Amino acid sequence: MNLIPLPAFSDNYIWLLHHNGRALVVDPGDAQPVLDALASAGWVLDVILVTHHHPDHVGGVAALTAATSATVYGPAHEKMPPGVIPLTQGETLSWQGLEFEVIDVPGHTAGHIAYFGQPSDMAPVLFCGDTLFSGGCGRLFEGTPDQMLNSLEKLAGLPGATQVCCAHEYTLSNLKFARHIEPANLDLSAYESRCQDLRAQGLPTLPSHLDLELKINPFLRSRQPSVRASVQHRTPTPMDDADYFAALRQWKNDYR
Secondary structure, eight states: OEEEEEEETTTEEEEEEEETTEEEEEOOSOHHHHHHHHHHHTOEEEEEEOOOOOHHHHTTHHHHHHHSOOEEEEETTSOOOTTOEEEOTTOEEEETTEEEEEEEOOSSSTTOEEEEEOOTTSOOEEEEETSEETTEEOOOSSSOHHHHHHHHHHHHTSOTTOEEEESBOOHHHHHHHHHHHOTTOHHHHHHHHHHHHHHHTTOOOOSEEHHHHHHHOTTTOTTSHHHHHHHHHHSOSOOOHHHHHHHHHHHHHHOO
């Protein structure tokens, strides 16, 4: 089983898994990169997974279903294109012997879901859409800080070797902010240098890995004293866990 990030638009990735000539794609906002990959390799598209309703994640679904016999799955609590099979927390689906667990992760959107699977021949994979980014997290367009904090904590509980398959190449901008929050974080500095080298070569920084994100991502580290000290310095008012997270997310929104 092989995992490929297909670039789309200016900074999206459509994730493609292939095995024995069959393919699965995640969040195809644009059909053409998928159709090109299928035609080039001779793969047959079986399944499309959707994490949330934004156009850059669902825009290619209609064209792909018209061109293939793929089955489409998506969040039960969001408006989806016609024919999408609704899924919610705790449900599972299988493809090529790989079982995916559905995880509700509201915050970026109200009904956002993620997919977690453990292939037998590679590290576990997490398709997290716009909930978790390398070094960051999604903006709160529809959900609350408390919801996003809870969603990220669900993902943080997955195995450390999990490949984090985010939907955008936001890594360097996220790490710039993260370094502002934790300037003494040596894991963060080393990772930023590695990602700069990758981008200089025109290569993706993704997938990341969960054990690394737990060391460098301020949104997974919002309870850490070093992160809280930075937030408290900027926002010197009494705060609970959700308040710290909300202040951190707003800081990132305003950061330039």
